[in-house]
Each structure stands twice: as C-alpha cells, then as structure tokens.
Amino acid sequence: MADPQYQTLNPQRGIIHVPWYWPHLTKEEATDILMEHEHGDFLVRDSTTPGEYTLVVRKKQRVRNIRIHQGPKGYGVVADNCDFGDVANLVEHLQNNTHVLQRLFPNIELLNPVCKPEKTDEETAYELLRELVDKNKDCELHNSSYTNHVRRRELTLKELQLCKTKITSLKVVTSLFEEQMGLQSTELSCTMMKPAAEAMSQEEESLALNRAAVHSRIQTVGIRLEQEESNLRQLEASANQQLEEMELLHPQLLEMQQELTLLRLRVEEREIDRDYLDLLLKQEKHTNLSHYNPEYWSVDCDSRGALQLMADRVPGTFLVRPSSQGGHALSMVCALGENGAEVRHCMIYHSRNRDAYGFHPEYCIFSTLKELVIKHRTVSLKHYNRSLDVCLTYPVNYKHRLSGSEMSEGDD
Structure with a gap:
C-alpha cells in the first residue's frame, strides 16, 4: 500500500512539471528517443487511453512500455493497485524501490530520466518552426544522398555478381578448349606415328588446322578473361568505397532524424496543428x-x-x-x-x-x-x-x- 500522503495529491500537479514527462509523444517517437540512450533510461508519455500514461524504459537492447493505470484512488502499474495520487511520485517510488518494480517486471530498472530539451524565453513558435523546416530540408537532402548511395551500391553488387558469373563461364570455356586441344595433340601424334608418306596426309593437315583454331580461341577467351578480372577488381573497389561512404552517412542521418524528432516535439508543445506540420514537412515528389x-x-x-x-x-x-x-x-x-x-x-x-x-x-x-x-x-x-x-x-x-x-x- 502506498503512503497515504500520495492519495491526497492532485493527479495532474506533479507530472506536468517534471522534465522527463513528454506530452503528445507517440510510441514510435519514444522508442526512437530511447534507442539512443542506455539501459535503465526512462521517460513518461501520454497513453492512448485518456487520463493514463505510459512509462517507457530502455531494457538492454530493447524498449519496454509499461502502462500506468488510473484507478479510483490514483495511479499504479498494476490495475488493481492504483494508490498513488500523483504519477511523478509513483515513478519516484519505483525508481527508489527497484525490488518493487523488478518483482513485477524482471530486469527493469529506472536509472536515469530522459529529460526534454530546456526551453528558452527567446524561442518563439516561429523560430522553432523555421528551424524545423530548415532541418527537415537538410534531413531530406541527406536521406536522398544516402538512398542514392544505397542504389548505386546495389547496382554495383549486381554488376559484380554478373562479372563473377562471366569469369566462371570463361574459365569453363578455356578448360574445355584446353581439353579439346590436348585430345587433338594426341590424335596428331598418333597420326604422325603411322608409316610416313611423302606429304602430310589430309587428316594430319585437318588436325593441325583445328588445333591452331582452338589455340586462337583460347587466346581470345584469355583476353576476355583478363578484361573481366580487371573489371571485377574495379567493381570490388567501387563497392568497398560505396560501403565506406554509406557507413559514414548512415549514423549522420540517424542523428539528424533524432534531432528532427526532438525539434518537432518542441514545436508541437507550442500548440501548432499536427496536420499542418505533417503537410509542411512532407516531401514534394512531383518535381515536374x-x-x-x-x-x-x-x-x-x-x-x-x-x-x-x-x-x-x-x-x-x-x-x-x-x-x-x-x-x-x-x-x-x-x-x-x-x-x-x-x-x-x-x-x-x-x-x-x-x-x-x-x-x-x-x-x-x-x-x-x-x-x-x-x-x-x-x-x-x-x-x-x-x-x-x-x-x-x-x-x-x-x-x-x-x-x-x-x-x-x-x-x-
């Protein structure tokens, strides 16, 4: 049972003023924020059920959402034990009494609150909105650049696979020609061991011509093989370079998207319509x-x-x-x-x-x-x-x- 003093508090008084309460935050947005933090970091957001909240906690490599129920006497993380009149005090109680929380949710602990960015008096809704629009443009450009790198690498990998297939085929053809040339050499030797005639027999002449033709084909295939192997080395170098560029761009893109999410939340706190923001930040696809x-x-x-x-x-x-x-x-x-x-x-x-x-x-x-x-x-x-x-x-x-x-x- 909670301390009786909690039951006399205004349910809304504490939660509004704590820095780790993020109003209007969606489940997806909260997950994105906490995935950038450490185990035990937490925040509280509004629940989809009016009047209730959700405690969002980073649990090792995952993010756990714990519903904060509202009952006749107050709030609690168990539906039939809602005795805390104030959400902030409930969270503080769970933070200071880890055994209580872990008895209900194993391996969950509240270590460090994730606080909203501090507001400054100088910031106006306009300034934040302008910053949001500018940052959204930068994020779109960065995302477009990263997407182009991904597409180019996909094309390079396809060309790489095609090049490897060609090399394998050329090696098989070379092997067949060499085998054919070996058989022709054996036949020619056997023919020449027969009783000699004054001039090369027609059979010997045909074998010699065929052997020369096969040898020419082997040389032609060899040139193609060298070209494809050179092309393979260039494609591998391009693929490696593209991968390095992608590995450089991707964390930058994630950081920009994280900053954009946080900035949008600050704009929404200024009561700017969400539908307007969605349309404002939507990328224009019809460039013609x-x-x-x-x-x-x-x-x-x-x-x-x-x-x-x-x-x-x-x-x-x-x-x-x-x-x-x-x-x-x-x-x-x-x-x-x-x-x-x-x-x-x-x-x-x-x-x-x-x-x-x-x-x-x-x-x-x-x-x-x-x-x-x-x-x-x-x-x-x-x-x-x-x-x-x-x-x-x-x-x-x-x-x-x-x-x-x-x-x-x-x-x-």
Missing part, C-alpha cells in the same frame, strides 16, 4: 509540376487585372502579383459552396531579417516565392485564415484541359 516555373503563376497585374484573368476559372486557380502596398500579393479562386466561386486576395509577407516569405507574419518560413507556392499546392491557406480554405492547385497561365470536371495536374 508547372508550379516550379514562375512563368505560369507570376503575373504583372493589379487586383482588377487578376479578377479579369481568373473570371470563370475553377477554385484553386491562382496567381502571384505585385501588391499595391509593396511586395507581393496572392489572388486565388475560392469555392463558395452552391453559390459558385469568387476571387479573393491576400498579402504575401516578407521578413527582411530572415529573408523568408509566408501568408502570415509569424509563418515567414519559406526561402523563396516558388517554395511558398509549391508547398501550398497541398497545404490549405485555412491554416492562416479560416475563411481561405483553398490550395494553390492551378497556376493561372497553365493551359489545362477541362472535360466535364477539372483534372488536377499531378494528382496523387
């Missing part, structure tokens, strides 16, 4: 889109000109134009439900200090206008303005065909 060419969407006109250009165009049609206030503005066609559509306008903000663009002063996180346009092909502007639930789907100057219903360029 018209969005990549500013000629399709950058137009030198004013708001009236934009209205004329986009009259009778479908929702999602857009252009970027000069703003009457300086800088740039976005004009787009928005759906109005059963009432059709209308052209709306919004300011494109530019942070001179950070040299970045966005549709909100606090979200200037895109390095160029093109990057801003490309990303919002799939990210709705509703994340900045609830009345603008539209994605930048169709550049105004892109000549797409209409056949009954609008066909989206590069649909997933």
Whole structure:
C-alpha cells in the first residue's frame, strides 16, 4: 500500500512539471528517443487511453512500455493497485524501490530520466518552426544522398555478381578448349606415328588446322578473361568505397532524424496543428509540376487585372502579383459552396531579417516565392485564415484541359 500522503495529491500537479514527462509523444517517437540512450533510461508519455500514461524504459537492447493505470484512488502499474495520487511520485517510488518494480517486471530498472530539451524565453513558435523546416530540408537532402548511395551500391553488387558469373563461364570455356586441344595433340601424334608418306596426309593437315583454331580461341577467351578480372577488381573497389561512404552517412542521418524528432516535439508543445506540420514537412515528389516555373503563376497585374484573368476559372486557380502596398500579393479562386466561386486576395509577407516569405507574419518560413507556392499546392491557406480554405492547385497561365470536371495536374 502506498503512503497515504500520495492519495491526497492532485493527479495532474506533479507530472506536468517534471522534465522527463513528454506530452503528445507517440510510441514510435519514444522508442526512437530511447534507442539512443542506455539501459535503465526512462521517460513518461501520454497513453492512448485518456487520463493514463505510459512509462517507457530502455531494457538492454530493447524498449519496454509499461502502462500506468488510473484507478479510483490514483495511479499504479498494476490495475488493481492504483494508490498513488500523483504519477511523478509513483515513478519516484519505483525508481527508489527497484525490488518493487523488478518483482513485477524482471530486469527493469529506472536509472536515469530522459529529460526534454530546456526551453528558452527567446524561442518563439516561429523560430522553432523555421528551424524545423530548415532541418527537415537538410534531413531530406541527406536521406536522398544516402538512398542514392544505397542504389548505386546495389547496382554495383549486381554488376559484380554478373562479372563473377562471366569469369566462371570463361574459365569453363578455356578448360574445355584446353581439353579439346590436348585430345587433338594426341590424335596428331598418333597420326604422325603411322608409316610416313611423302606429304602430310589430309587428316594430319585437318588436325593441325583445328588445333591452331582452338589455340586462337583460347587466346581470345584469355583476353576476355583478363578484361573481366580487371573489371571485377574495379567493381570490388567501387563497392568497398560505396560501403565506406554509406557507413559514414548512415549514423549522420540517424542523428539528424533524432534531432528532427526532438525539434518537432518542441514545436508541437507550442500548440501548432499536427496536420499542418505533417503537410509542411512532407516531401514534394512531383518535381515536374508547372508550379516550379514562375512563368505560369507570376503575373504583372493589379487586383482588377487578376479578377479579369481568373473570371470563370475553377477554385484553386491562382496567381502571384505585385501588391499595391509593396511586395507581393496572392489572388486565388475560392469555392463558395452552391453559390459558385469568387476571387479573393491576400498579402504575401516578407521578413527582411530572415529573408523568408509566408501568408502570415509569424509563418515567414519559406526561402523563396516558388517554395511558398509549391508547398501550398497541398497545404490549405485555412491554416492562416479560416475563411481561405483553398490550395494553390492551378497556376493561372497553365493551359489545362477541362472535360466535364477539372483534372488536377499531378494528382496523387
């Protein structure tokens, strides 16, 4: 039975303020974090069951998740013994009384808490978000480089195996030719031991010619064999070099992914929408889109000109134009439900200090206008303005065909 003092505590009071409590952390994210730590390191995350928690512990080479149940009197790691009114005190009790924990979960011990990165007063949600976007770009580039190395090595290994097969075949052919040449030499010797004639018999001449032809083939195969063996040495050297590069890149990639996971958690703590983050960090696969060419969407006109250009165009049609206030503005066609559509306008903000663009002063996180346009092909502007639930789907100057219903360029 727990100390009675625990039963009088507020269940939420202690857990919120302890540094090893990671709210909103998923099971996969917690596993990734602890796999970078040592045996006995632990943290607490929210359970998928509302009001309950999960104690996540590194156990040798594995990560163990222990459910913290909620009962009428409080919390506990056993459903019928939930007597601790505070999760923080429960964890502290298990940490100080290892025998209690190991009686329930053999070889589990709570040695060192894994704490969240400390927040600084200077950090704003914007700064963290910008850092997250930049780090995600670096991680994508690093991952792309590593993936290319893996693919090149796979091709090299296939070529290596093919080269070995060719060498084996050439050696077999050489062996057969040498065997054939030996038989011909024996036959020629037997023929020459017969009673001599004034001129070489027709049989002897044929054997000699065949022997010369086989000898020529052996030389030809020998040249091919030398070439393939030289190619084999080059392929082996390339494969070894590629492996060294992969072994260098892989731990760097894992470290970057770990940093990205931790940084995202810090951003989520600032109550930035998860769906928005997912879309923001999603890698764009359609690199042949018209969005990549500013000629399709950058137009030198004013708001009236934009209205004329986009009259009778479908929702999602857009252009970027000069703003009457300086800088740039976005004009787009928005759906109005059963009432059709209308052209709306919004300011494109530019942070001179950070040299970045966005549709909100606090979200200037895109390095160029093109990057801003490309990303919002799939990210709705509703994340900045609830009345603008539209994605930048169709550049105004892109000549797409209409056949009954609008066909989206590069649909997933």
